[in-house]
Amino acid sequence: MAEPLVDLRGRSCLVTGAASGIGRATAELLVRLGAQVVAADVDADGLARLTARTAMREDAPGDAGGEVVTLVCDVTVPEDVRRMVDQAVTRFGRLDVAVANAGILPLSDLAETSPEDWDKVMAVDGKGMFLTCKYAIEAMAGQPRGGAVVCVSSISGLAGQARQAAYGPAKFVASGLTMHLAVEWADRGIRVNAVAPGTITTERVQALQDEPGGPEYLDVMARSHPLGRLGEPEEVARAIAFLASDAASFITGVVLPVDGGYLAR
Ligand SMILES: NC(=O)c1ccc[n+]([C@@H]2O[C@H](COP(=O)([O-])OP(=O)(O)OC[C@H]3O[C@@H](n4cnc5c(N)ncnc54)[C@H](O)[C@@H]3O)[C@@H](O)[C@H]2O)c1
Secondary structure: OOOOOOOOOOOEEEOOOOHHHHHHHOOOOOOOOOOOEEEEEEEEEOOOOOOOHHHHHOOOOOOOOOEEEEEEEOOOOOOHHHHHHHHHHHHOOOOEEEOOOOOOOOOOOOOOOOOHHHHHEEEEEHHHHHHHHHHHHHHHOOOOOOOOEEOOOHHHOOOOOOOOOOOHHHHHHHHHEEEEEEEHOOOOOOOEEEEEEEEOOOOHHHHHHHHOOOOHHHHHHHHHOOOOOOOOHHHHHHHHHHHOOOHOOOOOOOOEEEOOOHOOO
């Protein structure tokens, strides 16, 4: 039988924001692809649900039998992020892949956004992404095989949108880190890429239905994706797994839209 194109058997991976949405779909897919995954989040209950779901998965054809360990970790706290990286290295011997996914997604225009709101989103989506890249790459730098980082940016990290006055600029941090770190670390065998999802039906996006202006926003977004629908977390997870794998061995510095054609309009 031919080798699978995306093969992560035995790879040591970490995923931040793994208790929900895109992060959970990614952690679950990496496990099915054979990876050993440290799944980190601030949400301990959500992590417990991830562990239970992973343990109960059926032996589907193509399941390469990876494993997951969970860790409560706040990506805004440097000691937490260091501990997360140490966990992967201690437990699995090295760190091959880091998926910097944790984020908060406020929907507000400039007038509605307070200086405190700005600090809050920049702490998680900005500094948290920086810290994850920093400590993951420092661990990968000493390894013969280097490593791969995948940041989760957004269509809002590549183009302007209304009502994303703090969130949008924070996602530009993910896109910017990706390009700058890709160039800085390429000679040490570390690839840094990102995905830029369109609107994806995660728990967070579903909750927008109950927020002021949320239903109107979702209605516009559904019509703005040329494929005619919102995306699924698993569809983003597949792009992340590809970029993390050796199938993407000559790809670095890319911010890959996973957006049903949104940015192509
Ligand atoms: N859903 C979308 O439409 C969409 C689109 C583009 C980009 N994104 C990006 O995808 C990523 C995941 O979003 P999602 O929609 O899956 O959201 P989500 O709310 O479903 O999941 C985010 C996870 O991050 C965790 N988290 C929040 N703050 C944290 C912290 N300080 N430390 C550790 N974990 C933390 C949450 O507990 C949650 O489990 C985010 O970076 C977001 O910006 C989402």
